Amino acid sequence: MDQELSISVRALVEYVYREGSIDNRFRSNTALQEGTAIHKAVQKEYNEGEEKEVPLEYTYAYEEIKLHIHGRCDGVLTTKKGPKIDEIKSTALELEELTENSFPVYWAQAKGYAFIYAEQEGLDTIDVQLTYVQKQTKEKKRFVHTYTVAELKSFIQQTIEEYMSYARILLHIREQKQKTIPDLTFPFSNYRSGQRQFAGSVYRTVQEQRTLFAQAPTGIGKTISTLFPAIKAMEKGKHERLFYLTAKTVTRSTAEEALRLMEETGLMLRSVTLTAKDKICFQEETICQPDYCEFADGYYDRINGAIVDVLMNETQITRNVIEKYARKHRVCPFEFSLDLTDVVDVVIGDYNYIFDPRVSLKRLMPEQKKKTALLIDEAHNLVERAREMYSAEITGGSYKGINRQYRGTNNELAETAASVMKDMDAVDARESAIEYQLDDIPGQLEENLERFINQAERQLRDQNEEEERDEVLLECYFATQNFLKILGMVDEHYVYIGNSLNQHISIKLYCIDPSHVLHQASKPFRSNIFFSATLSPFGYYKDMLGGQDHDYILRLPSPYDPGQIDVSLVSLSTRFKNRQQTANRLAELLYNQVKNQPGNHLFFFPSYQYMRLVYEHFQSYDLDAVSQEQGMTEERRDDFLAQFVEGGHLAGFAVLGGVFSEGVDLRGDRLNGVAIIGIGLAPRNFERELIKSYFSKRGRNGYDYAYVFPGMNKVLQAGGRLIRSEEDYGVIQLIDDRFLNNKYVNLLPEEWKNYKIIY
Numbered sequence: 001m002d003q004e005l006s007i008s009v010r011a012l013v014e015y016v017y018r019e020g021s022i023d024n025r026f027r028s029n030t031a032l033q034e035g036t037a038i039h040k041a042v043q044k045e046y047n048e049g050e051e052k053e054v055p056l057e058y059t060y061a062y063e064e065i066k067l068h069i070h071g072r073c074d075g076v077l078t079t080k081k082g083p084k085i086d087e088i089k090s091t092a093l094e095l096e097e098l099t100e101n102s103f104p105v106y107w108a109q110a111k112g113y114a115f116i117y118a119e120q121e122g123l124d125t126i127d128v129q130l131t132y133v134q135k136q137t138k139e140k141k142r143f144v145h146t147y148t149v150a151e152l153k154s155f156i157q158q159t160i161e162e163y164m165s166y167a168r169i170l171l172h173i174r175e176q177k178q179k180t181i182p183d184l185t186f187p188f189s190n191y192r193s194g195q196r197q198f199a200g201s202v203y204r205t206v207q208e209q210r211t212l213f214a215q216a217p218t219g220i221g222k223t224i225s226t227l228f229p230a231i232k233a234m235e236k237g238k239h240e241r242l243f244y245l246t247a248k249t250v251t252r253s254t255a256e257e258a259l260r261l262m263e264e265t266g267l268m269l270r271s272v273t274l275t276a277k278d279k280i281c282f283q284e285e286t287i288c289q290p291d292y293c294e295f296a297d298g299y300y301d302r303i304n305g306a307i308v309d310v311l312m313n314e315t316q317i318t319r320n321v322i323e324k325y326a327r328k329h330r331v332c333p334f335e336f337s338l339d340l341t342d343v344v345d346v347v348i349g350d351y352n353y354i355f356d357p358r359v360s361l362k363r364l365m366p367e368q369k370k371k372t373a374l375l376i377d378e379a380h381n382l383v384e385r386a387r388e389m390y391s392a393e394i395t396g397g398s399y400k401g402i403n404r405q406y407r408g409t410n411n412e413l414a415e416t417a418a419s420v421m422k423d424m425d426a427v428d429a430r431e432s433a434i435e436y437q438l439d440d441i442p443g444q445l446e447e448n449l450e451r452f453i454n455q456a457e458r459q460l461r462d463q464n465e466e467e468e469r470d471e472v473l474l475e476c477y478f479a480t481q482n483f484l485k486i487l488g489m490v491d492e493h494y495v496y497i498g499n500s501l502n503q504h505i506s507i508k509l510y511c512i513d514p515s516h517v518l519h520q521a522s523k524p525f526r527s528n529i530f531f532s533a534t535l536s537p538f539g540y541y542k543d544m545l546g547g548q549d550h551d552y553i554l555r556l557p558s559p560y561d562p563g564q565i566d567v568s569l570v571s572l573s574t575r576f577k578n579r580q581q582t583a584n585r586l587a588e589l590l591y592n593q594v595k596n597q598p599g600n601h602l603f604f605f606p607s608y609q610y611m612r613l614v615y616e617h618f619q620s621y622d623l624d625a626v627s628q629e630q631g632m633t634e635e636r637r638d639d640f641l642a643q644f645v646e647g648g649h650l651a652g653f654a655v656l657g658g659v660f661s662e663g664v665d666l667r668g669d670r671l672n673g674v675a676i677i678g679i680g681l682a683p684r685n686f687e688r689e690l691i692k693s694y695f696s697k698r699g700r701n702g703y704d705y706a707y708v709f710p711g712m713n714k715v716l717q718a719g720g721r722l723i724r725s726e727e728d729y730g731v732i733q734l735i736d737d738r739f740l741n742n743k744y745v746n747l748l749p750e751e752w753k754n755y756k757i758i759y
Contacts, residue, residue: 009071013108136454193559203229274349386514392486397504438496519546587617599672680711
């Protein structure tokens with residue numbers, strides 16, 4: 001029976017023709033990037049009747065395999081000789097550096113489109129044009145070749161012959177997946193309370209190409225309840241890939257464990273876990289240049305062999321597996337993991353691979369997104385992360401330093417830096433205000449920033465191999481590049497912020513309301529599942545995450561017996577002005593908690609300073625105690641948690657909203673009590689006040705949106721560390737007199753509301 005495989009023209013030719021080294025700075029073919037705005041600008045110059053973004057498709061029969069080749073051609077132009085295929089590429093390189101033979105892979109892509117078009121139209125010959133656009137100057141350079149259909153057919157046949165061994169591997173692993181999904185059963189003997197309903201809702205949402213917002217409290221088993229039904233939904237063949245996205249490393253491990261459990265019941269699919277470049281890089285510095293890194297030099301000459309090897313021998317491609325095969329084949333582990341995202345069934349990684357405009361996976365084509373579902377874990381974290389990802393800032397001091405450094409050695413770079421400084425100095429600073437809202441940015445600033453980018457790229461690209469990288473220039477270059485990228489997104493959901501701290505003006509593009517950009521980023525995907533144990537209050541998070549009226553919602557009760565938790569609300573002021581006076585009383589309350597409930601306890605404070613103050617008082621008691629440190633490495637975090645052992649008697653002091661208040665799973669007697677000091681309010685600052693004002697003007701409670709809801713989410717997350725299974729019992733103290741206010745009582749989970757009050 002014939003087998004069928006679908007592949008884009010771009011993916012086909014990149015597999016066969018890419019070669020050389022990785023250099024993600026300025027020297028290699030990665031300096032050539034798709035630029036949507038540049039594409040549209042070139043296409044606007046097309047004559048009437050000339051086509052743009054032309055969909056093309058062709059089925060090529062090769063032995064027992066039917067290869068469906070598809071793609072979108074940038075343009076089909078009209079000439080006296082006949083149609084001409086136009087392929088547009090933007091580049092950071094100078095145009096005079098480009099020759100016809102600079103990038104064979106782009107000729108291969110254009111020839112692929114030309115072959116399909118010529119076959120469809122019954123042509124004998126066709127012109128193929130590469131249009132390079134210098135992304136700063138917008139100047140163009142074009143190369144044109146005329147090909148016969150026979151030449152193009154020979155080219156395609158040769159390309160497919162080289163691709164076929166890989167195609168058979170892809171078909172083999174797809175067949176394994178398709179055979180095992182129908183027989184896949186839930187990997188536990190029974191469902192927990194609420195788990196079947198959650199899994200059913202996820203399955204239905206993916207099948208119907210919808211979006212779901214789900215609050216699934218701790219204990220339901222969120223990871224398996226989303227991965228299992230989303231994988232089962234692949235049986236229908238309408239979606240091919242899952243992205244499991246989260247902010248925490250520990251949650252990624254939980255997703256890996258869920259896939260392992262399903263594999264033990266017979267599932268066969270491939271997954272890859274993405275790790276940040278600075279963590280997985282084999283070198284001391286992440287310099288992706290062939291003269292520095294052997295894993296970058298000749299990367300494309302070896303990557304195909306590495307991909308084939310790992311796909312044939314592994315199913316779960318975790319960090320350790322990536323590192324093992326990357327060393328074996330001498331390829332960059334980070335780029336290796338990214339290349340694997342094109343062929344695996346499940347991708348596990350951070351939010352930024354989908355949502356961050358700076359680092360999101362550009363290789364995900366629109367056709368692929370339509371067949372991809374997103375599972376977004378701990379979705380409450382995405383609100384603040386999105387504000388960070390979609391904001392950008394530049395500082396005048398950086399340009400001043402570059403102007404001073406390069407004056408006399410690179411006057412063009414120095415002058416562009418001076419122009420940026422001049423624009424920033426023209427910002428209308430408010431008297432005696434460090435931070436202030438701007439009505440607009442200076443008129444010439446955008447143009448001068450683009451000029452700076454152009455000159456900085458030339459300087460960085462032209463450095464001698466022996467020269468040490470100018471990290472200051474590099475950092476300023478990337479900050480400027482990000483600022484320009486975000487500037488193109490600025491709308492009514494943004495504000496401009498000026499800052500004149502340390503006599504240097506900085507300008508920030510601040511994303512006050514990320515709901516619009518999150519909706520735009522997630523909309524192209526087949527389905528989106530936003531879920532968390534603390535998606536509360538529900539309306540706030542649905543609103544902030546870009547939810548629409550027609551989206552599905554699901555709120556599940558806790559599967560645990562409220563009797564497993566003994567909750568106390570303690571009327572004690574933890575306000576900044578009262579902390580010195582109440583510190584001793586607070587230490588006493590914490591001591592009494594440990595004394596009355598023997599075992600291990602975690603106490604969460606709103607700041608390191610406050611934590612250290614009470615820790616000093618607590619040390620007067622004869623109890624073992626350990627305190628979180630600022631800037632702890634992963635190893636130190638593991639050491640901290642390892643001290644919470646079964647049968648122990650340890651008091652841990654930690655920071656609310658920090659690494660130990662989310663994603664920590666201390667089951668059984670590893671944790672017997674939690675105390676949360678304060679209501680989690682972020683300190684008042686300029687940005688928070690802007691958020692408050694923004695939402696107040698739009699009919700919401702601005703104070704709640706800026707302070708109360710994000711703060712209480714930290715409280716709920718920290719409290720959720722306590723009960724992790726049906727056998728867990730323990731106590732929670734919520735220590736702050738404001739917890740007695742109805743506003744805060746109403747935000748408590750139902751299972752916490754059988755509380756007692758301590759005055």
